[in-house]
Each structure stands twice: as structure tokens, then as C-alpha cells.
Amino acid sequence: MERILVIGGARALGAAVARRAVKDGYDVVVGARDLAAAEALAREIGARAVRVDLQDESTLAAAAERLKEGVDHIVTTGSAPHDVRAAGLDRDRLVAAFTAKVIGPMLVAKHFAPVLRPTGSMVLFSGVVGRRPGPGSLVKGVTNGAVEFAARHLAADLAPVRVNAVSPGVVDSGAWDRLGEGKAALLSRSADKTLVGRHGVSDDIVDTVMWLLRAGFVSGETIHVEGGARHTSA
Template identity: 45%
Template sequence: MTSLRGRRVLIVGGGSGIGRTIASRASADGADVFVAGRHVEDLDVTDGIHAISLDLADESSIRRASAELGAVDAIVALAADHANGPLATLDADRVRRAFDAKVIGPILLAKHFAPMMPADGVIVLFSGVAASRPSPDLVVMATGNRAAEGLADALAVELAPVRVVAVSPGIIDSGAWDAMGVDQKRQFFSSRAAANPARRIGSPEDVADVVILALTNPFLTATTLHIDGGGRLA
């Protein structure tokens, strides 16, 4: 699959700033794009992009979505359900939901969708820089991200020749940090930019560029693409 034109692309977790950017890029490149989430009414879709209901924590929901959509050429799974906080305060149900989004759900996506994918199909999973740089209060995120990278390798072997690639973003100005407030966000971004080799914060467009590469390069599989400005080394 060297071009997205005429291809059917499913984006799970497409309601995020990064997800919307990927959906727009894929649509602009000629793909027939389906954005999936638990709450269809909350998905911000534009002309040419379709919204469907899919809950990664509910296998029956995944089964219904696969029956509704039929064969797709590509899947991008970037949903997340964070369970951040000190180890002593972690709630088991929140931890399970986090792993449903990052690991168990993607396994079930592959279970139900991969048998209908063409030989040149591709699945893109999402990790994150915490996999390489664990920090206090992010034990669940770090572990889930690292598991997503391992899952990409394992699925690439299991599903070959369907390709599977993980993408690992660093600090991205996707809207996820807006709750910090303008001043605190500016200070945080400034400190992180100064610490990484790229000397900047990433954008959703940066991540979308890498995802499009993963979707269209036919020799890319069983690997993790780091789009973090070198932040994992900082």
C-alpha cells in the first residue's frame, strides 16, 4: 500500500487532536476514512469522514463494528484511557481500562478485523515517550506504552504479510495539555523544548506525517517509530 487513494482506513480514538489530524490527512490523500469511538455524537467529523461506534473495552462492540464495516485496508489505534497517579492511589478498574485501550482492545481489533484485511494491509498502534522514560505517577502509562510496542512486533509476526507498526509520540501540542492553563502550559512546553534535541514541542501534523509514512511504506513493519524530538534521550 504505497498510496491511500481508494483505501478504507479505520481510526480508533479519532476524537483527539492527533486523531482528527490523521483523519483529515488520510481523507485528503484519497482514503475513505472511518473514525471510531465510544460516543459517536462526540466525534468531530467533516465531509467525507464517517463516524462509527466502537468501544475497545467491549469485544461485542468490536465484533459489531467489524461486521458493519467489513474489510478495511488500514487501522490506526490511538485511543487512550489514562490511569496516572501515585502507585498507592491506583484503582484496579482504571488500570484495566488503560490496558483495554492500549493493549487488550488492539488485540481484539486485530482478532476481528485482520482476517478480512488484504495482504498489503497495515495496523498502526500508539505507544508514547513514557515507554522509554518512565517517571513517578506514570507507571501505568509507561507499562501500557511499552506493551503496545511489544504488541506491534508480535502482531507483525502473527499477521504477516499484514504490516504492524507502533508510533511513539513525545510531548505534542494536541490540546491534551490545555487544562494546565495558559501560563503553566507555556512554562511546561518551554522547559521540555529546551531539554530535547529538537528544541521544540511537537505538533499533531508531525505525528500525522509519521503515521502516513507507516501506512504507505510497504517495507516498514515490526518496529516503533519515535516522533518525540529526541525526548526519550533528554
């Protein structure tokens, strides 16, 4: 049975990946900075839990030590948005955003390199904003762009372990629930900016992640799952 660690696995897309991976027969470890949340989901779906905070390297080292018997796949969904224009940048939040998306996954690679099985893979998370610049999405855009390069270079560094990224469009993953009534408008606007006329759902992303785990001839790639949004001018 292949083992998969899902970082950011306690909620939204990470939790959806963890749930599907259990159904598909993987030995799942839910990694989250909130260990109680990870344990609650793990109990519900029949998985294990481990504390992983992408902003705290010591938790990455400890998780790798706990899983030293071997890991086949690592999916990392972490993000720490800082949605301001350049004049509003806060250095600490800027660093945190890069750490969640880029530096953290690179340190995951550092600590898990001795543990990852050679037939395994890592899946990082980018996002469509990386290819669609706009006011207020500076940090999200640059960090998502950097994820694409991180996947490419980590793939060369960790080979034969494969490293890829998924770049979602706007997905109703649960993350947008915080907008309350504004969520429907956001999803509708985002649907208008695609070629397929709808917003994304969690299964669109989970299907892609599960395919990447098995796609043994795909490495260093970013798979865009956004209904063609970056090909429209809307």
C-alpha cells in the same frame, strides 16, 4: 481507494489523522466511543462514522461486521491515563489503561483479522514515557512499553498485514488544553527535554502515520517521534 479506520478518530491526534487521510484520498471511517462526535467530524470532512469503544469488545465485533467488505488500515490512538504512583493504583483504572492501549488493539486485531486486506497495516500508539520512567508515570510508562511489544508480536501474528507503533513525545494535539494556563509551561518544559528544542505538533505525528501506511517494508517497528527526548538526560 484504500479504506482506513481511525479509532479515537473524533478528536486530537486521531482527528488530525482522519482529516489528513481524507485529503490524501483515503476512504476514511472515523471510529470513536462517542458516535455523535465521530459523526460530526465525519460530516465535516467527508468520511463515515462508526462506534468503537476499546473497552467494549462487542463494539469492535459490530464495527468489523459493518466494515466486512474490507479495510486496508487501522490506526488506534486510544488511551485511558491513570497517572498515579504505585501506592495510589486503582485496579479498574489500571485495567482500563491496559485495555485502551494494549488489550483493545489486540481485540481489534482479533475482530478485524478477517477483514484487513493483506497489503494493509495497523498503527498503534505508544509514547515517550515508555522509555522515560518517573514518579506518577508508572501506568503510562508500562502500557506504552507494552505497545511496542504488541506491535512486534501482532506484526508476526497478522503477517503479511504490517503492524507498527508511533511513539510521540509531548505534542500539542489538543489533549493538553485541559491544563488551561499550565499547558504552556508543560510544552516549554518538554521542549527543554528534546534535542531539537521544541515540543511536537500534530503534523509531526500525522506525517509519520501517513508514511507508515505506505512503508511496505516496515513491520513490527516503533517509530519514535519525540525530537530525541529519550536520548537526553534532562
